[in-house]
Amino acid sequence: MRRRVACALLALGIHSGVDAGEGMWPPSQLPDIAVLLKAAGLKSDPASLSDLTKYPMNAVISLGFCTASFVSPEGLAVTNHHCAHGAIQFNSTGEKNLLKDGFLAQDFADERPGDPALRIYVTEAITDVTEPMQRAVRSGGRDGAKVFAAWEARSKELVKACEQGGQYRCDVYTFHGGKSYALIRQLEIRDVRLVYAPPGAIGKFGGDVDNWMWPRHTGDFAFLRAYVSRDGKSVPYDKNNVPYRPRSWLKTDPQGLEAGSFAMVAGYPGRTNRWRLADELNDAIAWTYPTVIRESAALLKQIDAATQGRPNAAVKYASTVASLNNTMKNFQGQLEGFSKIDGVGQKRAQEQALDAWLAQRGDRATADSIQALRNLLVRQRNNRERDLYFSLIQPLNLTTAGRFHREGSLLSAAMDIYRLSIERDKPDAKRELGYQQRDEVRVKARLQTFDQRYDAAADRALLKYRIAQYAALPAAKRVTELDAWLGLEGDTPDLSGVDAVLDAYYAGTTLTQADERLRWFDAKRKDIEASTDSALVLARKIYPAIERLEREGKEIAGLEVQYRPAYMSAMIAYQQSQGRAVYPDANASLRVSYGRVTAYSPRDAVHYAPFTAMSGVVEKTTDQDPFDTPKAQLDAIKAQRWGSYVSPVLKQVPVNFMADLDITGGNSGSPTLNKRGELIGLAFDGNWESVSSSWIFNPALTRSIHVDIRYMLWVMDEVDHAERLIREMGLTPASE
């Protein structure tokens, strides 16, 4: 919440002390805060930041789950090492583990296709579609299912019209819970190649141990490249494709920043909950987070036990393990954060103030909508155990289960095949999101890369564990169709038959063969329903339950887009009446955050400096992963071969730095820009105290963590000899 007082300071000519930091600003809102950006130190024209066709915003691209940016006229893109994880893993084998060894393409021909699902999205237009979307919502009246259907139909219409031509991916983004909507058009580049990744001991230095921690010493960067057909069209991988030529690419400033400097991040933050209700925060603290932590820990144990001594199997679950660890640590951090502040109390007080303000204004209708929203939460709460444990077994994305990264299970492949066959029988506009024509290539990619993420023994161990968890629910919270398949009955069912069911399930399928999966990908629904393949049989048997729960979910979603805008409109009006401007919660659309490079004190008598240095890498180094610094790097540090990348303050090469920028998951890989909009680092993490900022932002303790451009260039130059790329970025390697 940016206070008006900042503007008052500006009026007095005071250009420092501005309350920067918090805020993920949509480009369209930037002209409104131009004066603040200037005051904070921005030298380039604030208006230029809202033009998606111009420098630098046109260079800020999405990978769908991460951010990246173009850094050369030939489509070279830089992002985090952990964002390129899939592409690196896809090119790894049991013999040649690129996650460990790193990879450097010697020339264009040597650049490797990323995993088939890898995409680069270039945001080209953001159009306000609030009016047509809200009209659709109103048309449904009080019937949640009708509202959702109208909402979905309108959304699909808008998307379809936008995607004409096949080059684009469009989506309708919801802001402020439905108070406004934007149709966002992104050029979708489908041939994305792996160009360069440092060794894991640099790119993932510190691993899960250092995740969310400061001081940090991670070289979390990697390079990809966008390729298109010779005539400039976005097409799938083809060896004759040529590098994409972006309209703009970031200029790199190899000088980096020092403490106190203005810094800015542009990227695609995924999701925050800053405007959620106190009840929603309370549910997270009291149930969701503890439950997800417990289940993540259990799943990690299962994976570990099932892949023990089998590195080839373990590597298939590496990204699941990383993701579970990340989620678990994040939620633990959030709980720790909330244990120190009364977050629910803060939010309740805010809501009570809003209620009082509405009562004073006699706004009964809005108050009723807010009460209806609260009632809706009660309904969701009643089904949460069922939704979690059922959806941990099958790949339906119910809310809570969406918090788990789920590995590519046998059932997910079967369900992809069966679901697609069902959806194909409908007109495209009526097809389920995720299974429309536009999505088929992604579904196919999932089936193609299945083997990269599937190990039968681990799959079975996970499924068996999840069945036991599910079976522990009382019968009323279980799902008839799954119970029938498993032979479960009553509140404390007998599990002795489960092993036999699983034996038959794994013995009776051919979906573990790539050609079989691809054959079924093209199959008709009736053929799939006639199949005796055990995995397809299971998919078919539980599909009615999935459909039923989806309907239930849609009805709730329909009611939510009806009630929440009233709450948010009232809250925004109330905040404005208190002199506070409001930015929307993150929703994976392009945003800009700004602030400065700065230290903080995590607790009494402890002070964290904003930069880490090479000497810290040496301090942390052991001969054990994740602290096994490559010898080449240790030698270069020992010889103090800093090249031109030394910081005049540290007298060494800086490694990571902190800033007070407001970022969240999805911002990973975001370019960090200086006051002239030049690249000086990449955002890759938040500090431990920042994890609870997804609900409540604490400016004193929330810090973003960035890899310094000087470290990136130093590693490229001194350790990995990526001179080709340094030159392509318009810079000169030390050796020249």
Next chain:
Amino acid sequence: MRRRVACALLALGIHSGVDAGEGMWPPSQLPDIAVLLKAAGLKSDPASLSDLTKYPMNAVISLGFCTASFVSPEGLAVTNHHCAHGAIQFNSTGEKNLLKDGFLAQDFADERPGDPALRIYVTEAITDVTEPMQRAVRSGGRDGAKVFAAWEARSKELVKACEQGGQYRCDVYTFHGGKSYALIRQLEIRDVRLVYAPPGAIGKFGGDVDNWMWPRHTGDFAFLRAYVSRDGKSVPYDKNNVPYRPRSWLKTDPQGLEAGSFAMVAGYPGRTNRWRLADELNDAIAWTYPTVIRESAALLKQIDAATQGRPNAAVKYASTVASLNNTMKNFQGQLEGFSKIDGVGQKRAQEQALDAWLAQRGDRATADSIQALRNLLVRQRNNRERDLYFSLIQPLNLTTAGRFHREGSLLSAAMDIYRLSIERDKPDAKRELGYQQRDEVRVKARLQTFDQRYDAAADRALLKYRIAQYAALPAAKRVTELDAWLGLEGDTPDLSGVDAVLDAYYAGTTLTQADERLRWFDAKRKDIEASTDSALVLARKIYPAIERLEREGKEIAGLEVQYRPAYMSAMIAYQQSQGRAVYPDANASLRVSYGRVTAYSPRDAVHYAPFTAMSGVVEKTTDQDPFDTPKAQLDAIKAQRWGSYVSPVLKQVPVNFMADLDITGGNSGSPTLNKRGELIGLAFDGNWESVSSSWIFNPALTRSIHVDIRYMLWVMDEVDHAERLIREMGLTPASE
């Protein structure tokens, strides 16, 4: 190693930048470094520090295992809470746990007798006895046993003469491994009472979690009082005794210090190994520390399991648990420290330089002595497993086992009784150290307080576990007498009979009854040997083994006092030739360390401030031990009732502070003095990085941790209302 360069700087009139910190200086050596003390900031006369009869040294007293100091003319003494642990525990019951609740005597009559073994020692004279001691050593020739006997006899003679009158305890202290000896005479005060201890949540705030850690927020202080007979004689507790009037007592400066100030500690550091051989450090790193860590962890598990759900039993092992945890964490810290520096390599290089220097001087005799010392270490190494596992069962103090705090076991009581009866048959001068006439009162105290530390189930669990460990040694490393009692045979003995042996052992003794123990305390050897009491039978059966191993130990000790002085003399001469002065390793005698209050950086990008504050107590507070701050304290903090104890820098009451002083175990409770020799805090711990300083001192990272006088007075004044004591210290409580 204090470099001569400091003196060069002094000559140039540069009074800062002096390399203070390292060094535990015997008072007699202080005049030699007077110029350094002055340069570091000492305002009082350095010469006064070497006079044991004057202020402040006469006020610096020993508890045997900790340091304390007189702070009033009526014998009021302040020390650490953890040093008063035994006295507090002794006055606790299952119903009234003073360790948890704290204790404040309302007047003199309310002051409680400490545990019977508690003593205050006032050092009154330190006399050089190098000449007579070395003459004794020389008289033994090359026969270790003879050397030891002569050494011991001379030592006892000196002690006996010194202790004439019954008021004193005297001991011969070895310096530099026998290069010099001092006879130290201490007034022994035998009636020591508990006056005041804050609640455990202040006095032990942070507990084992924060042990060795910074930032720290522990109110580690407590008050005792020395009592003597009406005619001023040191006598055991008697309610008619009166407070002892010390010759001097420390003036308290309630202003405390700020960062950068001169600070000094006087106390009784127990033991350091700064001049031990590389081989000795290597043995510690490769065997002793890992073994002790493993066994400590195992013993903690045994105690926990055996006392689960029985708070009355658990409290009896509280100090054993604390001590095992402390040792384990210390050794882990040392291993961590050594993993970062090549300590053994450093020491080897130093020894090689010495060898070369000796060779250059043609000093063959000294080189031979050093080689003989190294050979002696090989011999000790060969018996270390036997010595450890046998002496974990019985209470003989072999070297390695001496590193364990051992609880009061049934066997230790039996062994005390039997051993004393054996020694009583000898002339006093020939009696074993620890069982002479002068020691009888301590032995009796141990038998009297036995119940405070004994629980049959826990005793049995520990003994059984230790027997299993011992039995795992090959037969050649075991002890015939113990094997016979246990019925063990061969390299992999059958343990199935052990339970029956233990059943009989615990069923067949009456030593668990206090009156029986005291009856046996007075018994003759022949009566004990005729007894069928199972514990006395076991003591008798294994005694020959203990005697044999003691003889072996004495022979080695005799050889060591012969060879080590040659090594140390050579090393000192060599160091002096390199311009370095040498202080002796700690040996529990009175020492002075000086330096300043100062911060440090434990690792890259992390800076630790030298003071912690009240806000840090609040940050750490949970509702769980060891962070369960009393409500009275939280209320006072919330109300910012700082009284006059606020720091002008922090704007709060400081809690703990760091200094670069050279301290070690035994220094606990040491008064921290300002430049005028006034009390401004108590040393109570070292930081995590300091633990390996017992072998190698690292001035950049070694910090002592102190409780600030302002926190002590604030707790006394605002929380516990100990106004009586504040006034007695010559200060004025806030309320007046």
